[in-house]
Amino acid sequence: MAIVTVPGENRTIKDQQAIAAYLAAIGIDYERWEPKQQLAEGATADEVLQAYAAEIETLKSRGGYVTADVIDVHSETPGVEAMLAKFNREHWHDEDEVRFIIQGRGLFHIHPRNAPVVGIEVEAGDLIRVPRGTWHWFNLCGDRRIRAIRLFQDVSGWAPVYTESGEDAAYQPICLGPSYFPAQVQS
Numbered sequence: 790m791a792i793v794t795v796p797g798e799n800r801t802i803k804d805q806q807a808i809a810a811y812l813a814a815i816g817i818d819y820e821r822w823e824p825k826q827q828l829a830e831g832a833t834a835d836e837v838l839q840a841y842a843a844e845i846e847t848l849k850s851r852g853g854y855v856t857a858d859v860i861d862v863h864s865e866t867p868g869v870e871a872m873l874a875k876f877n878r879e880h881w882h883d884e885d886e887v888r889f890i891i892q893g894r895g896l897f898h899i900h901p902r903n904a905p906v907v908g909i910e911v912e913a914g915d916l917i918r919v920p921r922g923t924w925h926w927f928n929l930c931g932d933r934r935i936r937a938i939r940l941f942q943d944v945s946g947w948a949p950v951y952t953e954s955g956e957d958a959a960y961q962p963i964c965l966g967p968s969y970f971p972a973q974v975q976s
């Protein structure tokens with residue numbers, strides 16, 4: 790489940806309903822979808838999309854999204870730091886940022902126009918929608934691992950537009966949840 794922090798108020802929210810309510814008030818949709826099946830670590834993108842086909846169709850009809858893909862980042866991904874550097878500064882898109890986390894963790898910061906900056910640490914099973922135009926930035930956690938389904942209305946709207954506010958520099962990209970999960974013992 791996600792962990793929400795409001796650093797300016799020294800506040801942490803871990804209850805699912807409280808998280809959804811707080812985020813809804815600043816325009817961010819948050820839902821928790823329990824995976825119906827465990828996907829193998831090596832599952833292909835097609836297998837991921839197939840496994841979540843029903844959920845993807847629900848989201849598409851809800852938000853007008855036309856395409857879905859799977860982003861898969863780990864510490865050995867070529868160019869991972871350069872890729873991360875594109876999104877760890879405050880920016881916005883002319884497109885919703887919709888992510889359903891399959892594996893790993895990540896940290897969104899949202900900068901509402903009239904409310905304090907909020908950190909949202911997401912993990913497997915978390916669905917987040919950051920509406921177009923929302924100021925935000927994103928970091929991976931220390932283990933540099935995330936796999937997520939992305940939905941797009943129009944891929945051309947996806948390029949980040951930087952605010953150059955420097956606001957992101959005031960917040961530590963530190964994840965609070967576990968960054969390492971021991972392998973499950975098979976009995």
Ligand SMILES: [Fe+2]
Nearest residue numbers: 876882886949
């Ligand atoms: Fe973004």
